[in-house]
Amino acid sequence: MFTDRGTGTEPAVGAEVESTQEGTAPPHAPGRRRSRTALIAAAFVVVTAVAVVGALGLGGGDKGPQAPPRAGSAVAVTRTTLVERTKVEGTLGYGTEIPLPVKATGTVTWLPEAGATAERGDTLLRVDDRPVVLLYGTLPMYRELGLTAAPAAPTAPESGAPTPPAPGGAGGKGTAGTSAGTGAGTGSENDTGTPPPAATPPPPQPLRGMDVLQFESNLAALGYDGFTVDEKFTSGTERAVKRWQKALGVPVTGRIGLGDVVYASGRVRLGQAGVRLGAAAGDNALTYTGTTRKVVVNASALEASWAVRGADVTVGLPDGSPVKGKVAAVGKQATAPEGEGGNGGPPTVPVTITVPDQQALGRLESGPVSVEYVGRKRENVLTVPVAALVALAEGGHGLETEDGLFVTARTGLFAEGMVEVSGPKLRAGLKVRIPQ
Known part of the structure; x- marks a missing residue:
């Protein structure tokens, strides 16, 4: 509350406040009615400004700033938790679109609609009328998957072995410039002149790697079995792949090409296509986001x-x-x-x-939204409505009790139409007046 010092024999407006000690009743002076009216008017202006700052500049919760209590009413000092909330602008959406790692080569013959969702086993697009299928995983497709041929064993001739005779030689006779042998040959022909049978090719060998484990996990999740989900692409895996290829309507080879599948971490929402029908496929053919x-x-x-x-x-x-x-x-x-x-x-x-x-x-x-967060929190503090504050002429703020006494109140956090207060004369339950 503002106080002024008067001069002369007539008490000045607000003179009785200066002589009043904190926590004591003001003396009865002739100018009391005029001074009290002026003081309340000054306090009302200051309180109004403080209330605006507290409500607009320092937060607000789900319920918004509370309506100030009625002027002249008494309110209790309460002990509670005061929370400052702040709002900022945000944008709702699915996140930034990311290009799908499409490695298929050829002409794009089918594209999905923007906003469509795809999950494991779904066709993302078709290249040369062949589906590019979505599978789940974090390891990108970097090689063809299938059984591999075992390397052939070296067959270098022994040192000093004679040159084999030309085909059609009879009785082991050599050609011109080579010595005839009587039973001393290279083993390419037997004594009857019949060549040995062709060597049996080695059986295909399993392909190994973490990419095999990732692919087999997806194949099993799609309902194809007959193999062990591990790091080996075996003949059992090949048979399961052939059944899957038959269901997809593609050539049944038992092998998975580099561009046949695309891996993502889960279900995807497809964005705008980066190419048109009839264009060449590439890394920017499709974009995607998550579905959340x-x-x-x-x-x-x-x-x-x-x-x-x-x-x-x-x-x-x-x-x-x-x-x-x-x-x-x-x-x-x-x-x-x-x-x-x-x-x-x-x-x-x-x-x-x-x-x-x-x-x-x-x-x-999608669209603009607001985001409200907790800026500061003060737990177990004394609070009063912002409208109860009275600005004192000597500086700081005070509160007027029901008895007309004024007590000093140090302010803290402003939030939700309330303000944190502290002072030696303040306690929970103390009734204070809202200035008129």
Whole structure:
């Protein structure tokens, strides 16, 4: 409350307040009615300004700033937890679209619609009328999968062995320039002149690797069996692949080509195609995102302390309904906003927020939203409505008790129309007046 010092024999407006000690009743003076009216008017102006700052500049929760109590009424000092909440703008969507690693070569003959979802075993696109199938995994397709031929054993002739006779030689006789042998040959012909039988080719050998394990896991998940899911591509795997190829309507070879499949971490939502029908397939043929809607906030790098992985937030939808969210990721690289002369504002970092209850988002797939987070929290503190504060002439704030006494109140956190107060004369349950 403002106090003034008067001069002369007539008490000045507010003179009785100066002589009043904290916690004592003001004396009865002739000018008391005029001074009290002036003081209340001055306090009302200051309290109004403080209330605006507390409500607009320092937070607000799900319920919004509380309506100030009626002027002249008495309210109790309460002990509670005071929370400051801040709202920032965000964007709802599926995240940044990423190119699918399509390695098939040829002409694109079919493309899906943008926004379609695909899961394990679904066709992503067709190249030369051959499906490119989605499988789950983190290891990219980098080689053809199938049985491999064993390397042939070396057959170098022994040192000093004579040159084999020409075909058609009878009785082991050699050609001109070579000595005739009588039973001393190279083994390429027997005594009757019949060549030995051709060597049997070695059986195909299993292909080994972690990519084989990843592929076999998908094949088994699609319902094809008859093999052990491990790091070996065996004849059992080959038979299962042939059954899968027959179901897909492609040539039954038992081998998986480099461009036959594409791996992703799970179900995907397909974005805009990067090519048209009839164009050559390539790495930018299709883009994708996850199938879960999320919110991205470009938070000020100077005020991003709230953005901690796992922190709870509230997402405000365009229709005003709140949805619970959780901070999932915080970018590590700050970006300067666009603006002439570098005055576009402080640098920002991207903050990704997930929404566990996807049904609460309804059919909304993208658009602007708000994100409300807890900035500061003060637990077990004394609070009063902001409207109860009275600015004192000597500086600081005070509160008027029901008895008309004024006690000093140090202010702390402003939030939700309330303010944290402390002082030697303050206690929970103390009744204070709202200035008129």
